[in-house]
Amino acid sequence: MKLPELDEATLARAQAGDRSAFRALYERYADVVYAFVRRMLFDDATAEDALQDTFVRIARSLASFDPRGPAALSTWILTIARRAALTPRRPPPTVGLETTSTLPPPVELSTMRRRLEDALAALSPEQRAVFVLRECAQLSYDEIAIAVEADVGTVRSRLHRARAALQERLRDLMEHTEGEGRGRKAGR
Numbered sequence: 001m002k003l004p005e006l007d008e009a010t011l012a013r014a015q016a017g018d019r020s021a022f023r024a025l026y027e028r029y030a031d032v033v034y035a036f037v038r039r040m041l042f043d044d045a046t047a048e049d050a051l052q053d054t055f056v057r058i059a060r061s062l063a064s065f066d067p068r069g070p071a072a073l074s075t076w077i078l079t080i081a082r083r084a085a086l087t088p089r090r091p092p093p094t095v096g097l098e099t100t101s102t103l104p105p106p107v108e109l110s111t112m113r114r115r116l117e118d119a120l121a122a123l124s125p126e127q128r129a130v131f132v133l134r135e136c137a138q139l140s141y142d143e144i145a146i147a148v149e150a151d152v153g154t155v156r157s158r159l160h161r162a163r164a165a166l167q168e169r170l171r172d173l174m175e176h177t178e179g180e181g182r183g184r185k186a187g188r
Contacts, residue, residue: 003032003074004139017064022062025057029074032137033081037053038130040085040125042117053084071146078137079147082129117167127162130155 005160006014008030013021033054036047065076120128126148133144144159145152 003029005073008067011035011065011067013066018064022059025058025062030055031075032074033077036078036086036132036137040082041119042121042130046089047085049089050081050087053080053087057084061127072143072146074137075139075143075146078133078139079149080145085129087123103122115170119166122169123165124148124163127158127165131160131162131166134159 006025010021010024014025030051034047037050037054038044040048041050054077058077060103061080065073067073071079120131123131129148130144133139133147134141139147141155142154144155148155149157
């Protein structure tokens, strides 16, 4: 499902500094940005930081966004989110923090989700960005090219390589799932 763009009047008000209009912009795009950066970074806290960084950057440069330019607002925002996700972050300080055994163990992710995240993490940042923008944000090749600042041929190549790498890394998982599906059909 393609994300609907913010209406022109609200965008113009946000560009003029109207806080309620900027809030509407934030509410329209925050979930998409968070999902994108979360898939890029594989960590909730780091994704939250990147989300915040993205909207700080948007607030600083929204006045210069040209709605009649080459990129749609959503593409422009995802371009900023990609840059925010790729900006190195310092780990939080650990001095003075003590671990305690009374904390509950972290919630285990399902094997499939963990494997998918590991496979995505193994991709280069460039391949991961085009894969997430295409498969999760459902951007067109042209929109992805603008977001990642590359030509469409490069986007197609990176996406092809990302899909091939994911397929290879997840082959055993896919074969196991396909085998289970055949067994259920045969048993009917």
